[in-house]
Amino acid sequence: MNIKIDNLRKSYGALNVLEDVTFSLEESRITSILGPSGCGKTTILNIMSGILQADSGSIIGIEGRKFSYCFQEPRLLGWLSAEDNLRFALSSLFQSSPRTNDIELRIERFLREAGLWEFRKFKPSQLSGGMQKRLALARAFAFPADMLLLDEAFSEVDLRKKMELMEDFLHLWKDEEPTVVIVTHDIHDALYLADQVIVLSQRPAIVEGTILIDIPHEKRTFTSSELYGYEKELYRLLGLDRTV
Amino acid sequence: MLLRWQLLGIISFILLWEIGALLVKSDLILPSPARVAKALYQLFGKNFFWLSIGGSFLRVFEAFILSGLIGLATGTMSGIKPQARAFLNPFIVGIRATPVMALILVAMFWFPAWQVPVFSAILMAFPVMHTSTEAGVHAVDKKLLEMSTFFNVPSSFIFWRLRLPSALPYILSGAKNALGLSWKVVVAGEVLSQPRMALGTGMQEARLSIETATVFAWAIITIFLCGLSEYLFGLLADRLSARFQQSSQEEDQDLS
DSSP states (O other), X not given: OOEXXXXXXXEETTEEEEEEEEEEEOTTOEEEEEOOTTSSHHHHHHXXXXXXXXXXXXXXXXXXXXXXXXXXXXXXXXXXXXXXXXXXXXXXXXXXXXXXXXXXXXXXXXXXXXXXXXXXXXXXXXXXXXXXXXXXHHHHHHSOOSEEEEESTTXXXXXXHHHHHHHHHHXXXXXHOOEEEEEXXXXXXXXXXXXEXXXXXXXXXXXXXXXXXXXXXXXXXXXXXXXXXXXXXXXXXXXXXXXX | OHHHHHHHHHHHHHHHHHHHHHHHOOTTTSOOHHHHHHHHHHHHTOHHHHHHHHHHHHHHHHHHHHHHHHHXXXXXXXXXXXXXXXXXXXXXXXXXXXXXXXXXXXXXXXXXXXXXXXXXXXXXXXXXXXXXXXXXXXXXXXXXXXXXXXXXXXXXXXXXXXXXXXXXXXXHHHHHHHHHHHHHHHHHHHHHHOOSSOHHHHHHHHHHTTOHHHHHHHHHHHHHHHHHHHHHHHHHHHHHHHHHOSSOOTTSOOOO
């Protein structure tokens, strides 16, 4: 069943952030919400995950779903090792499930897939910035959920690290293929990862347009000529197709 | 290099003291360092002296542990719940404003002599622990709390693995101050209530016998023990802090 975000509105006092946001999400697909900084992208994620309440509007089809979240900053506990950070996030499962070993195996699996198994005893401060982001990704994937929300998870790293992170992300995603919503202000993040891109306007946000990218992930690169048409369309929807 | 300056400071202080003693020319008012050293040496040979150190140490230890536990509990509650903070604040402000001597004198009506210094020190030191713990618990990274809530981390895990380690540097700093304060208040309490086997009792008896050099000797021992326990606790606190420190440690491999 698809998820429908219907006429979402949200204000912070006098600041109107979301005007009238409507779009749909496809099951087991990656959707990217693209828009300028400060347009209310994170607000949409926070409303979807229940951190925030919308002023009006509804989200249909998320009842009973479990969410996981990869925050903009890694949000790791500096005094815990990499594996203990995952144990901390999954601690509710340890309490509810008698099969502790299954959870430990899950932690091991995602640390291995994120290429962090050798560094499992390292504290976040001993890991590079890119490794910290990978650890945060591994944590988000390790937490059993039907939907994964990512807030600018690939920002603030150089291009090479970003590409490595995105490859790690796709590798982790293919494991269980949860429905993913990625919030980003970077066109290339959206082009490289998303099956569907929702373009938001400046604040107060409305949906400017939606494009579907029907090129398999394994055929996409940052320089794929096939993506050029989509890129042009995204620039147009963002109002960035004019000459400077 | 710094040790050399520290030694120079101590020697300068003793020289000034010696000059002062020479000018005053009265052992009753200001005994010379040599006279005090002799009194100290004489004390070392007495059983009473060592028993007094043991007695005072136990009282300080008891007061420190109890004030620490109470301060940790109330400080944690205040840090988490604004209602608890509002409820406890008048008590904390009241206790802070109470003069130590007034507290000891009142305690002498309520408790036997050996309990007066402990009670007074608990009441004086616990607000220090309370305030430090409250500040530490309150200063926890709100984004980490939001992450924990999102992942449904049980509250016991949040307390032991997030709030407590975040607050640890504040708690350890408060504990160090509370330890120093406990020594001062315990000895002051002993001077007034005069329990058996106590540094303060030794000090008071020497005063009554008009042995100024011996009073100085007891005071020096008190200062030394207070400084030593603060130093040892500081070492322990540094080791604990290092375990929880977020910044990379020199001995560890750093991949940043």
